[in-house]
Amino acid sequence: MNSDAYIYLDYNATTPVDPEIFSEMEPYFKEHFGNPASAGHPWGWKAENAAERARLQVANLIGAKPNEVFFTSGATESNNWAVFGLVSKLREESPTEPIHILTSNVEHSSIKNSLEALKMQNVEVDFLPVNQYGQIEVETVRKALKPHTQMLSFIWMNNEIGSINPISELAALCKEKKIYFHTDATQAIGKIPMNVTDLGIDLMSFSGHKIYGPKGIGALFIRSKDPKVQIHPLLYGGGHERGQRSGTLNVPGIVGLGAAASFCQKNQVEETARLTQLRDIMWVKLQMALPGVLLNGHPSERSCNNLNITLSCSTDSLLPRIQNLGVSTGSACGTGQAAMSHVLKGLGLSPAESQRTLRISLGRWTTEKEILRAVEILQNAIPKRNT
Numbered sequence: 514m515n516s517d518a519y520i521y522l523d524y525n526a527t528t529p530v531d532p533e534i535f536s537e538m539e540p541y542f543k544e545h546f547g548n549p550a551s552a553g554h555p556w557g558w559k560a561e562n563a564a565e566r567a568r569l570q571v572a573n574l575i576g577a578k579p580n581e582v583f584f585t586s587g588a589t590e591s592n593n594w595a596v597f598g599l600v601s602k603l604r605e606e607s608p609t610e611p612i613h614i615l616t617s618n619v620e621h622s623s624i625k626n627s628l629e630a631l632k633m634q635n636v637e638v639d640f641l642p643v644n645q646y647g648q649i650e651v652e653t654v655r656k657a658l659k660p661h662t663q664m665l666s667f668i669w670m671n672n673e674i675g676s677i678n679p680i681s682e683l684a685a686l687c688k689e690k691k692i693y694f695h696t697d698a699t700q701a702i703g704k705i706p707m708n709v710t711d712l713g714i715d716l717m718s719f720s721g722h723k724i725y726g727p728k729g730i731g732a733l734f735i736r737s738k739d740p741k742v743q744i745h746p747l748l749y750g751g752g753h754e755r756g757q758r759s760g761t762l763n764v765p766g767i768v769g770l771g772a773a774a775s776f777c778q779k780n781q782v783e784e785t786a787r788l789t790q791l792r793d794i795m796w797v798k799l800q801m802a803l804p805g806v807l808l809n810g811h812p813s814e815r816s817c818n819n820l821n822i823t824l825s826c827s828t829d830s831l832l833p834r835i836q837n838l839g840v841s842t843g844s845a846c847g848t849g850q851a852a853m854s855h856v857l858k859g860l861g862l863s864p865a866e867s868q869r870t871l872r873i874s875l876g877r878w879t880t881e882k883e884i885l886r887a888v889e890i891l892q893n894a895i896p897k898r899n900t
């Protein structure tokens with residue numbers, strides 16, 4: 514995947530489409546171009562069958578039923594839909610009842626900004642602090658509950674620092690208190706085994722382009738039983754996706770998401786083990802090469818592919834010297850604004866420390882040779898401290 518000169522280490526930002534997955538998608542751009550809503554001819558049937566097969570593949574990966582998977586344009590839409598759709602439904606049911614939502618101060622901006630927007634619509638939202646590793650603690654959540662708390666939304670695996678939240682405990686707390694539980698699983702899916710039915714998750718967002726599928730496709734899981742979760746649509750129109758999400762289905766994207774899910778299901782254990790090993794080798798080598806380097810996020814309860822590190826010099830001065838390394842300074846899922854990352858701030862880093870912080874994320878095509886070379890490049894680029 515990488516040439517000698519360039520080493521891509523930004524798989525948390527996006528992944529290339531796996532050639533195997535692309536070859537499954539390709540016919541759906543060309544000969545099988547039909548609209549799944551065209552019920553009267555074989556072009557429509559072919560497209561509909563492909564979308565339903567993909568729905569099953571996605572459902573199988575997350576332990577859901579196919580009718581609980583709704584295709585969207587990506588995790589940003591899924592996150593918006595989960596929170597706006599639930600609030601709208603709750604308001605229809607009990608127009609005068611106050612709504613309180615709990616989340617954390619290290620969520621992806623698509624949850625953070627959706628919930629900030631809901632605050633402007635008189636929804637009470639608390640952005641709870643995380644611990645030193647960037648994880649939300651169940652006790653913090655328990656203490657923040659109010660009689661009118663209706664929803665918890667917590668990221669499963671943090672996109673910047675890789676820390677993993679205690680999702681099963683949070684879901685159990687929600688069950689106990691009869692509160693809806695949403696999780697943004699965009700970075701977790703395909704990296705750890707998950708079963709939404711057993712865990713008691715009500716709503717879960719994810720995306721294709723973090724698991725070697727295409728961009729512009731994602732899904733929202735909506736629980737159908739125990740309890741049956743009902744949310745209002747975000748997009749109204751022709752009533753696609755059983756009336757829940759209108760818009761002509763992105764069939765090639767859906768086929769890609771399904772194939773990506775199926776690949777993850779078959780290879781997740783092996784792939785996670787390989788990446789964990791590479792990540793750990795890289796961290797050991799980084800500490801040897803860059804004295805004083807610090808790891809952000811939890812040391813072990815973290816993504817198999819993520820290292821978020823604080824260096825001795827600012828990344829602004831470093832980037833021109835490491836241009837052949839594809840790494841990220843902050844969250845590349847945003848628009849690249851220079852503002853300090855709210856995740857690093859939530860973790861307690863100062864603005865100066867955050868300016869010295871890099872996210873390195875490994876993936877399917879990362880080799881040991883590449884990570885050793887990447888460490889060497891960083892070592893050569895960082896000014897030596899006078900001892």
Ligand SMILES: Cc1ncc(COP(=O)(O)O)c(C=O)c1O
Pocket residue numbers: 525526586587588589590621623668670671672697698699700719720721722729730731846
């Ligand atoms: C945790 C998380 N949530 C949501 C998103 C948004 O996903 P999408 O690009 O599919 O809208 C991303 C990455 O971009 C992410 O890492």
